[in-house]
Amino acid sequence: MNTKQSRQQGRLDWKGSKGASRLALAALGLAALTGCQESQQTLTIGDLASSYNREMWNLSLWAIAASIVIFVGVSAALFYTVFRFREDNNKEEPQQFHGNEKLEVFLVGIPVVIVMVLSILSVRTMANTNPVDKSSTDRVEALAMQFWWNFAYPNIKSPEGAAVTNGNEMVVPTGRPTTVVLNSRDVVHEFWAPNLGPQRQAIPGSEKIWNIDTDRPGVYQGNCNYLCGASHANMRFKVIALPDAEYKAFADAAANYAAPTPTPGSAEARGYELFMKGKPETGALACAACHRVQGTPAAGAAGPDLSFFGTRRTLGAGMWEGEKAQEMLIPWIKHSPQVKPGSIMPTYDGSTYLVNGKETKGGLLTDAEIGDVAAYLRTLKLPESGDYWQSVDHFNQPTILPGGVQ
Ligand code: HEC
Numbered sequence: 340m341n342t343k344q345s346r347q348q349g350r351l352d353w354k355g356s357k358g359a360s361r362l363a364l365a366a367l368g369l370a371a372l373t374g375c376q377e378s379q380q381t382l383t384i385g386d387l388a389s390s391y392n393r394e395m396w397n398l399s400l401w402a403i404a405a406s407i408v409i410f411v412g413v414s415a416a417l418f419y420t421v422f423r424f425r426e427d428n429n430k431e432e433p434q435q436f437h438g439n440e441k442l443e444v445f446l447v448g449i450p451v452v453i454v455m456v457l458s459i460l461s462v463r464t465m466a467n468t469n470p471v472d473k474s475s476t477d478r479v480e481a482l483a484m485q486f487w488w489n490f491a492y493p494n495i496k497s498p499e500g501a502a503v504t505n506g507n508e509m510v511v512p513t514g515r516p517t518t519v520v521l522n523s524r525d526v527v528h529e530f531w532a533p534n535l536g537p538q539r540q541a542i543p544g545s546e547k548i549w550n551i552d553t554d555r556p557g558v559y560q561g562n563c564n565y566l567c568g569a570s571h572a573n574m575r576f577k578v579i580a581l582p583d584a585e586y587k588a589f590a591d592a593a594a595n596y597a598a599p600t601p602t603p604g605s606a607e608a609r610g611y612e613l614f615m616k617g618k619p620e621t622g623a624l625a626c627a628a629c630h631r632v633q634g635t636p637a638a639g640a641a642g643p644d645l646s647f648f649g650t651r652r653t654l655g656a657g658m659w660e661g662e663k664a665q666e667m668l669i670p671w672i673k674h675s676p677q678v679k680p681g682s683i684m685p686t687y688d689g690s691t692y693l694v695n696g697k698e699t700k701g702g703l704l705t706d707a708e709i710g711d712v713a714a715y716l717r718t719l720k721l722p723e724s725g726d727y728w729q730s731v732d733h734f735n736q737p738t739i740l741p742g743g744v745q
């Protein structure tokens with residue numbers, strides 16, 4: 340149950356209340372229960388596993404403490420004045436203090452001090468949260484596009500010297516900062532993984548660099564937080580945080596990864612052929628024109644890197660997860676713009692779709708051929724040692740989405 344429902348429940352209880360206090364207690368209990376459930380599910384800006392969020396928390400504590408002191412002080416002065424100077428007690432005209440310099444300086448001075456203290460604390464927090472740890476060799480280049488993300492690791496290189504890249508799933512180490520270098524290829528997007536730090540806008544041509552970190556291994560939800568088009572809400576990503584050993588295992592496996600070569604004559608082999616060459620006679624574009632697969636000639640960059648697609652547990656930039664992602668793969672290849680608004684991946688069932696507002700007709704693959712391509716995609720797996728999802732499974736972190744588990 341989410342907070343909204345529990346609040347509504349609380350309100351209903353109040354309405355029909357006879358023993359109001361008992362019901363209030365019940366409502367409180369319900370809220371506490373809900374809170375318990377949510378603490379396992381929704382971890383957002385209140386999550387103190389990243390240094391950014393801890394800094395913000397500390398600043399909030401100071402601000403809240405200052406507010407309480409001010410509130411109590413002002414209330415006390417107000418009540419004192421109201422009671423002390425009631426008309427009953429003071430029949431004569433009150434004493435006038437216009438032009439009392441001391442009092443005026445005092446009354447201006449207090450707010451100036453308050454604002455100064457809070458400003459200094461804010462600037463200190465800004466200084467603590469902004470600097471980039473230049474020494475961090477853990478670096479991820481995040482590229483935002485309508486409506487997906489590519490994450491490249493310039494310091495993790497394949498034998499051919501190309502940066503390891505993954506679409507929509509970002510792997511980071513725990514316990515030390517990872518430098519994120521953010522860019523956009525089309526419109527303005529916004530990178531936000533609430534547990535790990537601030538939001539940063541991805542503006543074409545303007546690079547943003549900052550650090551994210553967390554102490555706690557797990558899967559963190561990320562979203563595009565800027566209205567960037569039809570599938571703004573479907574432009575999600577996962578950040579998978581792994582302890583050093585597991586992270587290293589991922590990095591090694593990814594660096595040495597070369598997509599497996601399917602057995603000749605198998606469905607996967609037919610899928611591979613279609614992936615690389617398409618089917619020109621029916622207008623079906625080669626997937627390789629837009630997708631990269633490490634260790635094969637496929638080097639396209641118009642769509643997410645599919646090198647480890649079989650390891651991924653999300654599809655359509657986090658639009659589906661787990662079982663559902665598996666189920667949606669065939670419909671996705673057939674006609675992704677019908678299942679994800681605004682997707683510019685071509686259709687393969689001959690239906691039309693929009694690219695920059697222009698109607699475009701997709702090519703044609705038979706159901707069997709689409710099945711073969713899907714079979715090939717499922718073989719694109721990191722070895723078990725580098726499978727970051729399996730590594731994180733035993734930390735038993737639920738998938739974290741703003742607003743609860745989906
Ligand atoms: C013209 C370029 C283009 C071609 C050709 C193309 N794709 Fe895509 N593909 C994309 C784009 C762009 C996306 C991202 C869409 C989105 O999420 O909004 C995508 C996304 C995907 C995804 C989802 C990845 C993820 O993790 O979310 C899969 C799987 C995929 N494509 C497979 C294929 C296959 C298989 C083919 C060939 C039959 C193919 N694509 C052909 C551009 C292309």
Ligand SMILES: [Cu+2]
Binds near residue numbers: 485
């Ligand atoms: Cu976006």
